[in-house]
Amino acid sequence: MLFNRRKTSLGKTFQSGEIIVKQYDPPGSMFIILEGRVEIWVDDGGKEPFLVAVLEKDNVFGGISLYDNSPRISTARALGVVRVLSVNKRGFLQWLGEDPTFALRILLKMSERIRTLIAQLVSLRREVRELRQKVARIR
Amino acid sequence: MELEPHSRVAIIGGGPAGSMTAYFLMDLARRIDLEIEVDLFEPRDFSLTGPPGCNMCGGVISESLVQKLAISGIHLPNDVLMDTIDAYTLHTDQSHVRIRAASEEMRIACIFRGGGPKGAETQKPLPWQAFDHYLLELARQHGINRIPKRVKKLDWDGDRPRVSWGEGEMRTYDLLVGAVGLNGSGMSMFEELNFGYRPPKYAKSYIAELYFGSREVEQRLGKSMHIFLLNIPRLKFLALTPKGPYATLVVLGDEIDKAMLEQIFRAPEMVGCLPPGWQIPVQTCQCQPRIHIGPPRHPFADRIVMVGDCSSSRLFKDGIGAAYKLAKACAYTAVVHGISKKAFQRYFAPACRELDYDNLLGRVMFFMDDHMRPFSSIQETLIECIRQEQNDPASPGKLSNAMWDTFSGSASYRTILANTASPRVIHHFLTTFFRRLLA
Numbered sequence: 001m002l003f004n005r006r007k008t009s010l011g012k013t014f015q016s017g018e019i020i021v022k023q024y025d026p027p028g029s030m031f032i033i034l035e036g037r038v039e040i041w042v043d044d045g046g047k048e049p050f051l052v053a054v055l056e057k058d059n060v061f062g063g064i065s066l067y068d069n070s071p072r073i074s075t076a077r078a079l080g081v082v083r084v085l086s087v088n089k090r091g092f093l094q095w096l097g098e099d100p101t102f103a104l105r106i107l108l109k110m111s112e113r114i115r116t117l118i119a120q121l122v123s124l125r126r127e128v129r130e131l132r133q134k135v136a137r138i139r
Numbered sequence: 140m141e142l143e144p145h146s147r148v149a150i151i152g153g154g155p156a157g158s159m160t161a162y163f164l165m166d167l168a169r170r171i172d173l174e175i176e177v178d179l180f181e182p183r184d185f186s187l188t189g190p191p192g193c194n195m196c197g198g199v200i201s202e203s204l205v206q207k208l209a210i211s212g213i214h215l216p217n218d219v220l221m222d223t224i225d226a227y228t229l230h231t232d233q234s235h236v237r238i239r240a241a242s243e244e245m246r247i248a249c250i251f252r253g254g255g256p257k258g259a260e261t262q263k264p265l266p267w268q269a270f271d272h273y274l275l276e277l278a279r280q281h282g283i284n285r286i287p288k289r290v291k292k293l294d295w296d297g298d299r300p301r302v303s304w305g306e307g308e309m310r311t312y313d314l315l316v317g318a319v320g321l322n323g324s325g326m327s328m329f330e331e332l333n334f335g336y337r338p339p340k341y342a343k344s345y346i347a348e349l350y351f352g353s354r355e356v357e358q359r360l361g362k363s364m365h366i367f368l369l370n371i372p373r374l375k376f377l378a379l380t381p382k383g384p385y386a387t388l389v390v391l392g393d394e395i396d397k398a399m400l401e402q403i404f405r406a407p408e409m410v411g412c413l414p415p416g417w418q419i420p421v422q423t424c425q426c427q428p429r430i431h432i433g434p435p436r437h438p439f440a441d442r443i444v445m446v447g448d449c450s451s452s453r454l455f456k457d458g459i460g461a462a463y464k465l466a467k468a469c470a471y472t473a474v475v476h477g478i479s480k481k482a483f484q485r486y487f488a489p490a491c492r493e494l495d496y497d498n499l500l501g502r503v504m505f506f507m508d509d510h511m512r513p514f515s516s517i518q519e520t521l522i523e524c525i526r527q528e529q530n531d532p533a534s535p536g537k538l539s540n541a542m543w544d545t546f547s548g549s550a551s552y553r554t555i556l557a558n559t560a561s562p563r564v565i566h567h568f569l570t571t572f573f574r575r576l577l578a
Contacts, residue, residue, distance in 0.1 A: 008223045010205060010215060012244035029242075032209045058212065086242060087206045095207060099467055101167065102210055 010034065011085035014078040023049075023075045027065035029086035033057050036082035041075045053116065054079060060109050066092065140441060140479035142168070146175045146313040148473070149302045150283075151290055151325060153181025154194050154252075156447025156462035157318030158274035162213075163470035165281040173474065177283040178312075180290050180304065185253055185272035188260040193253030194271050195322060195428035196458065197346060197389040199224075199364065199380055200248040201548035202240075204460040211467075213277065215248055218268045221382035222249040222356075226363040227546045229525065230408040231518040232370050236525045237363060238539050238546075247364075247547060249382045256348035256385060256424035267383070293328045300332070300442055314478045316469065317445040318462075321429040326449050334440035338449060340433030345390040345400070347425035353384045355414040360386060365412055366546050370512050371402050375505060376455060378546075379412055386412075391430065391455055430455065434495040439483035444469050451491040454498040455505070457548030464490050493551075501552040504545075520572040524564075527571070537564045 011034050014020055020031065023043055031038075037056050043049040052074060055061055065072050066089050096102050142148070148164060150157045161179050168175045185192050200208075200215070208215065223245035227238045240246070250270035259265060279285050292303040293315070300315035317336075319325025326338040351359065360381040367377040376391040392399065403409055404419055431452035438445040446469050452461040468490035476482040511517045521538075528536040541558040544550035558564070 007217075008220050008245065009217045010220065010223060010245050010248060032214075034209070034214050058214070060210075085206065085209050085246065086244060087210065091203055091206065092210075095203075095210075099207075099471075101163070101467060101471055102207075104170070105210060105212070 009083060011083045014082045014084070016078055016080050018078045018082075020076040020078060020082070020084060021062055021072050023072050025072045027069050027071060027089070028062070029089055030063045030066045030092060031061050031076070031084045031086055033059050033061070034083045034085055037079040038082055038084070039077045039079045041077060042073070043075070049075065053113070060106070063106065063110075140482070141477040142173060142175055142313060142473055144174050147310070148175060148177045148314045148316065149300070149310070149312040150177065150179045150316040150318055151293075151302070151328075152318035152320060152447070152449075153179055153183070153185075153275045153285065154271055154318060154320055154447060154462070155274055155459050156320075156450075156466055157181065157316070158271070158278045159463055159466035160316055160318060160446050160469050161278040161283045162274070162281055163211075163467055164474060165278070165283060166212075167470050167474040171474065178286055178302075178310070179275075179278065179283050180286050180288060180302065181275065182287055182289040184287075185269040185275065188254040188265070189257030189424060190426065191253075192269065193251075193426070194320070195346060195426045196252045197378065197380065197387060198250045198252055198270070198382065199548070200250060200270075201457050201460050202246040203549040204457070204463055205246050205248055207460075207463065213274075215250075215270075216268070216273065218266065219250055219270055219273050220248050221251055221267060221385070222362070222380075223247060224249060224362055224364050224381070226361070227543060228363045228365045229522065229542060229546075230365060230367045230369070230412075231522055232406070232408065232515060233519065234522050235408060236522045236529065238525060238529065238543050240543070241536075241540070245362075249364075249380050249387075251382065256350070257422075258350075258424065290325075290328065293332055295332070298441070313442065314473055315443045317443070317449055318447045319449050321431060321448045329443075329445065329449075332443065334443055335437035336440075336443075336445060337436035339431050339435040339452070341429040342391075342393075342432050343395065343427050344430045345388075345395045345425065345427050347388045347423050348382075349379075349386045349388055349423065350384060350420070351386055351414050351417070356381045356384060356386055359412050359414060364546065367403075367406070367408060368508070368512060368518060369403070369406050369408070370515070371399060371406070373399060374403070375509070377403060377409075379409075395427070431458065434491070434498075438491060439480060439487060441480045442478050444473070444478075444483055444487060451494040453494060453548065454501040454552075456545075460548055461494055464494070497551045497553055500556055504552060504556065516572070516575065520568060520575060523575065524567055524571050527567075535563075537561055538567065 040053045041049040042052050161177050224247040225240040252271050253269050288304040290304050296311040299311045301311045303309040317329045321341050329336050365379040374392040378389045380387045431448050438450040446465040447462040468487045472486040476486050528534045528539045541555050544555045
């Protein structure tokens with residue numbers, strides 16, 4: 001082919017199972033998923049970490065430690081081949097000040113996540129209630 | 140004076156400024172449940188190769204713009220990317236140094252604004268997509284109405300702007316957005332609307348698409364944009380950018396002529412970036428587009444606003460980033476604060492002023508560069524300082540970062556000046572300068 005295009009893409013590619021950010025790591029960039037899916041795991045000190053969410057393309061992760069400057073609260077792991085774009089902490093905070101629509105977009109993404117988390121919480125509470133009822137019946 | 144349900148907006152020009160304004164207008168309006176109609180007038184087909192489909196530009200999307208677009212939900216697809224860059228190579232008359240990206244990922248995109256250089260049409264279908272075509276399609280998918288016609292006349296219908304096109308077709312709009320660029324006759328139509336608009340000052344540049352073939356591009360240029368600070372009279376800026384099988388040559392300077400180009404291609408550092416035995420082709424895809432060098436006057440009024448190159452832009456760099464900034468500011472003002480002159484003055488003008496003010500600092504930097512270029516010892520000291528920073532992993536690389544920001548367009552001239560003028564950088568530069576002098 002005469003006018004071929006060098007195969008290229010933006011961001012950084014991670015292979016399946018690779019860790020993108022690790023829980024308790026120092027705060028840093030935020031990430032946008034350009035391609036693939038990312039698992040979010042939390043280690044609560046129990047036997048094994050538990051899966052909190054599976055995020056798809058266009059979702060953002062790593063933002064919380066960027067906003068509050070605290071260590072990473074979860075581990076992000078590639079589920080299949082994943083391509084992500086990191087967003088500079090300094091740049092992002094500066095752009096937030098310049099462009100109010102950025103904050104709106106991030107708020108929208110965060111509200112989606114809060115909705116999912118509340119739904120998970122509701123279902124957990126339901127499970128706990130059912131278990132309690134079962135225990136009460138057995139007693 | 141606000142956009143109301145079923146308000147009509149006309150955008151004249153479908154380059155990045157026009158398409159992004161359309162996209163952000165629709166996106167923001169939808170978020171507040173405001174149904175508006177957006178007509179975008181663009182007669183050109185950006186999938187065509189050569190001059191008919193091209194918007195004449197160096198075609199590099201800066202690191203910060205790639206990130207901002209991604210946050211805004213615009214992810215550049217792989218077929219829009221002719222190449223990606225993770226380094227800049229700075230050449231002087233005698234030597235060069237490579238400045239690597241701080242992060243280990245590809246965040247700078249090299250794109251074609253049109254379907255590709257003249258001659259590429261011999262291969263169909265082409266394995267790439269024009270950036271402008273992609274943005275226009277994105278805006279269309281968001282619900283705008285693209286009218287592929289040339290606008291014939293702009294005038295007023297009472298206090299509202301009216302657009303005439305085709306065979307006597309005309310429509311009155313609530314808001315008129317001018318995104319006509321610097322190169323067409325569009326700016327004069329807006330001047331004739333008598334709201335005080337005067338186009339920005341401009342200079343001429345020279346852009347050529349040089350065909351090397353993919354292997355040679357990879358071998359000679361790699362994943363790096365090459366910037367040349369050559370001591371050639373009247374030359375301000377020279378860059379060679381890899382784009383798949385092509386290398387895009389961008390020349391900025393006063394009175395760019397054949398003699399200057401021959402001198403450029405004879406420079407030893409440039410020869411090192413060209414395939415062996417390469418000759419200037421007789422018929423190459425080249426253009427001499429206007430570039431923005433000074434602010435416009437009165438780029439807005441009641442129900443009218445100008446965005447992109449025909450409004451405020453960045454001096455000599457990141458024109459697409461500036462178009463994005465004004466497109467966002469325009470859409471935000473129109474949807475949230477209204478379409479009156481007062482609203483644009485309060486919420487849109489600061490974005491213009493920031494660009495205009497920053498360009499003043501850019502002018503100072505270019506003035507300093509112009510006057511220092513004949514002194515090769517200063518340039519060689521600069522190269523040496525950057526080389527030392529690049530070879531020292533513990534170095535914060537302040538000068539390298541400042542150079543990176545200058546070339547990539549990622550930061551404002553203000554930030555670059557602040558980084559360059561730090562005591563650490565000045566100390567490093569002066570000690571290296573005197574050490575070289577004594578040696």
